[in-house]
Amino acid sequence: MTNKVFAKISFLPTILLSLVGCQDNQGEGIVSFWAYQPSTQAHQNAFRALISDFTEETGIKVKLNLVVKDSFNMALNSALSGRSKPDMSYLDQPLIADYASDGTIYDISSMFADFTSVSQDDFFSSVYETNIYDNKLYGLPLNVTASVLFYNKNLVATVPQTWEEWLSCRDSLPSGKSLFDGIGNGGYAGWYFQAFLANCGGSFLNEGKSAVAFNDSHGIEAAEMIRSLYGSDQTSIINRGTSDAFGNGLVAFKLGSSSDIDRFDINFPTLNYDVALVPSKTGEISRSNMGGENAVVYSHSKLKVECGKLMEFLLREENLDNLSDFTGNFPAIRTYATSEDTRLNIIIAQMENSVPRPVIPKWIRVNDDYLGPALSDKILSDENPRDIQSSLNDAAAAANQLLF
Amino acid sequence: MVVTDKKRQKRRTALIGWLFILPLILYFLVFQIAPIFMSFGISFTEWNWRTVPQFVGFDNYVQLFTNRILYPNFWKSLWVTIQYMLMSVPFSIATTLIVSAMLNSKIKGEKFFKSAFFIPSVTAGVAISAIWMFLIDPTYGVVGAMNRAWGTNINLLGRTTTALPLMAVMAVWSGLGYNVLIMLSAMKNINPSLYEACEIDGGGAVRKFFHVTLPGVAPTIFFLCITSTIGSLQAFDQMYLMTGGGPDGSTTTFMLEIYNMIFGYQEVGTASAMSYILFSLILVITIIGQRFLPGGRERKEKERKVKDGKHLKTC
C-alpha cells in the first residue's frame, strides 16, 4: 500500500526538476549585460540589433537584459546576490560610490588604459568624475543629460538669465497661468535643488568633504528662490497639481532635460516652447545638475576582458549615438554630442557647467529620504509650509549621521 | 495477540497519517519555520544584501525606536498604517453588515448583486490600482471631468488629507464582495425561529437586526475583524503602485517602508527588525481583539457565564 503512495508521489519531483531546467540564466562564456529598457518597441529592437552586431564582429555572445528604469536598481541589487548576476550593466551615477565601496564593481583603470579609441579627455569632465571613487575609475559614462529651462514662448517675452529677471516674469502672465511647474517630489526635488544651489554658489558638500553644506546660507537662498517661483496663490497651486501642466500650456517655466523634449514634441505638438540655460543668481554663471548612466563591470565576472571589449564597442560614435537615442539623453563623449537641433545644443552647452552629485556611498538615501522630502514635503508644501532653515538643518543632521 | 495486532495497527495508522502530512511538514519547515528564525537572526545584523551580514546586536531595534534623525519615517509609517487600519476595518465591517442585511431580506436579484460586488475580488490588485489611478486623475479621469465641469480642484491622491482615506475606500470596495459572501452565508445559517420569536416579542426590523442577526453572526464578525486587521496592517500593493508613499509620506505604510529599506536603501537588517516589530504588533492586536471584540473566545466565555441561569427574552 505504501509503495503505491510512494510511486504516486514520486512523479512530483520529476515535474519540479524539469521546470528548473527551463531557465538557463548563466551560460558559459555569455556576457550578461543589463541596460535600461527603451520605451518604444522599435528602440528595443534596435538595441538588440546593436548587440548582435557586436557578437558578429567579435564572436562574443551577449545576453541583453532590458529592465524598466523604475525597477532597475531594485532588480539589479537583488540579482547581485543571486544566481542571475550581470557581468556588466548600466549604473545610475549616484550608485557608483555604493557599489565601489564594497567591491561589487571592478576598478577598470587598467582596462581603460588599454582602450585604443577613447581616452579620458574625450568625455565631459564633470561626467567622468562621477566614476571616480577613492581615486580609482569604476566605470565609464555612456549617456548624460543636464536640466535646462523650458519656457512657453506664448507666456514669456524675454528669456530670463538671472533670478531677478526670472521672478519678474510673473508680472506679465495672463490670468489662469502660473510661473513654474515645480521641482517634483522626494528624490526629484533633491535632484533639481542642485540646479538652484549651484547657481547661487552653494554645493552639497563642504570643502573638505567632511559634512554636508546644503543647509548653509546658499542653501537657504536656493530654497527661498524655489519658494518664490512656486507662488502661494490658488492658480499656482492648481496648475502645479495638474499633470503635464507645462505641456497643457498652464505654466510658463519648467525644468527638464532631453527626454522631455521628445515627450513634448510627441504628446503636445502644438506647444510653442523653447529651452534656455538655467537662470542663475546675478554674478554667477549658469550651472545645472546632471544625470546619466555609466557602464560598469562587476568584480565577480569571469568575462572582464570581454566586457571591456563590449564597453569600447558601445563607446563608438554610431553606437553611443544610438544608445543616447534610446534613453533620450546624449553621448558622454564631447565630440559626439553635437546636434542639428538647437534645443539639444543648449542642453549640451549647459552640460559644460553641470555639477555632479557627491560620489559618496548612501547619497541616494540622503537625497530620497532626507533632503528631497525636506524640500517637497516641508519647505515647499502648499498645505503647511515649514521653516526653511530648520527643515534643512534636520535633513543635514540626518545626512551627516548617515554619511560620516 | 489481539493486543499486539491493535498496537501494530495503530502504529501503522500513525505512520500513514504522518506520510499524508509529510509534504505539509516539509513545506512548513522550509518556507515558514526556517524563515521565521532566519528573519529573527538577520534583524540583529547590518546587511546590504550584496556582501556579508555584520552582527550589530540590538542596534537596529534601538535605532528604529529612538533615532528620529536617521529613521524619520519609522514612527510616521507606523502611525499611517494604524490610521489606515482604523479607517478601513470598521468601515469594511459596517458596510459588509449593512449590505449583507439588505441582501438577506429576500431581495430579487441577489445573485446579480453578489456577482457584481465580487468582480474586484477576481481582478488583479495591479489592475485595480491602474483603474482607480486613472479614474481619480485630476486631469484625465472621471474626477478630472468633474473638475472641469464644476471648476473644482479635487486631487485625491495629491493631498495628504485625502490620499490615505482614498486607499481605505478602495480597500473596502475591493473586499466587499468576498466579505459579503461570507457574512451572508453566516446570516442564512441563523435559525429562523429566532426571528419569529423576536417578532412575537414585539420586535421590528431594527430590533431583529441588533438582537438576533448581530449576535448570530458574531463569530463571523470577529473572523472578518481579525483577518481584515491583519491584512490592513500589511497593506502594500496600492501604496506602492499608486503613490509610491504619497504626498509627504501620508501613504507610506509600514510594509512600504520595509520595502524601501530593502530595495531602496539596502538595509536588510533594519527591514527584518521592522518586520518583527510588525509581527509583535499583530500579536498584541489579536490578543486584545480576542478579549474585547464580540465573538472572540474570551468574550464569548464571559457572555456564556452571564447567560447561564437567566431567562432572557429573545429581543
Next chain:
Amino acid sequence: MENTLRLASPRKKRIRLKPARILMYAALILLAITFIFPYLWLISASFKEPAQIFSPVFAILPRDADGKIHFVITNYVAAIEYLNLSQVFSNTMIVCLVNTALNLFLNALAGYAFARIKFKGRELIFKLMIASMMVPGAIMTIPNLIISRTLLIDDTLLVLILPFIMSIYNVFLMRQQFLGINKEIEEAAIMDGAGHFRIFFTIALPLVSPMLVVLGITTFMWNYNNFMWALVATQSPDVFTLARSLGSLISAGQNNPSMYPQMLAGSVIVSAPLIIIFFALQRFVLQGISIGGVKE
C-alpha cells in the same frame, strides 16, 4: 390585545415596508453601479485614441475626430508588445496550473489526515499551523529569497510555484469538509480491508469535489494575481507573469501619463480572463465561499 390587532391588519404592514424596500433597492443598485462603472470606463477608455483619453471631453463611447463611434485597437497592440504577451501568458498558465494541481492534491492529503487519521500530535501540529497564519508575510520575504537561492530556484518559474505549494487556509477548509463526510461509508470500506490511501482517493476525494473545484478556482486566481512575490523574486523578463508584467507597465505610467492608454489596455487584457472564468463558473465560486464561511 396587541397581537390580535396586528394580525388583523396585515395590509398596513406591507404598505409600511414598501418605501424602505425601495430605498434598499436603490442603495444596492447604486452600489452595484460603483462596482460595474469602473470596468465599463476602463474598457471604453482602452478603445479610445490616446488623444481622446487625454481630451477634456467626457465621453463613454470612443469617437474619432468626426464624432462617429470609432473603436481603436492601437492601445491593445502596444500593450501586447509591451507585456510580451505570448510568453508571459504561457508562464502564467504554467505557474497557475502546476501550483493549483499540486496545491489541491497535497492540501487535500493533509486535510484528510487531520480529519480522519488518528496519529499522535495531530491536534498539536494543527494548532501550530493555524497559529502560523498570524505571521506577516514581511517576515518571510527575505528569508524565502535566500532559501530560494540556496535551492537554486530563484528567478525561475519554480520560485513562483514552490513557496505556495501548501496553504494552511486550504488545509483548514479541506479538513472541515472531510469532517463532514458520512463516516459509515468509510467504515464499510475499512471493513473491506481498504487502506487509508485508497479510501482517500476513491471515496473521500470524490465526496468533497465541490470544495475541490472551488479551491481550485480560488487558488488559480490567487496565483494569477500574485504580484509582490513575483516583483521581488524574479528579475528576468522571460519568467514574468501577467501580473508582474502589468505591474511594470503601471510603474512606467506612474510618472508618465502618456503611458495611460497602454496601461488601460494592458489592465483589460490581464483582468479579462479571470473575470470571464468567474462569470462562467460563478455558481461554484459563490457557493464555495459560502461553504467555507465560518461556522459555529
